[in-house]
Amino acid sequence: MGRKKTVEFDENPPDDFDPNNPYADPVAMLEFREYLVREKWIKIETAKIIRERLKWCYRIEGVNHLQKCRHLVEQYLDATRGIGWGKDHRPPELHGPKKVENQAE
Template sequence: MGRKKGTVEFDESPPDGYDPENPYKDPVVYFDMREYQVREKWIDIEKAKILREKLKWCYRIEGVNHLQKCRHLVQQYLDATRGIGWGKDGRHPSLHGPKVEAESE
């Protein structure tokens, strides 16, 4: 027995044959899709954690100049955290933004 030489490749695409209109048509594909969605959500959460650590270090190193020097990291972090998490509201991530006030007449 020996190991196969080469690189390991992971299938990072959603499962083939998933029908969002009728997700329970094929239970195997349904559970594969759930696993895919959970995996993607965890990846997004971990990316946000890495950006948070970079932002902490930028604040510590830059000191009083952090508002100018770390602005790009703040924007990246805010974009990365918008719509991720395990909230109970089933809204699409694009709807998780700042609340827009209605115009008063």
């Protein structure tokens, strides 16, 4: 008996929620809000788990952590990009690091 590779939830957003008129059905609006909060917490906790694995990898690999833990760094950066409170309405390209353009050519 082994661990599952992914966690699956059967929770879906409410079917009767209308984003064009959110106040038409207050119960569906609250269910949709709970769904969004639940999904955000799942993303935050996933990032925490990856961070713990990354700490462990850094400790174990020592000076070779740049090569051996690169995949975890990429997973952690992908997991943390766009999550957090207050970033809901910004486009995803604004969540990552700023791009520097080459001035001197």
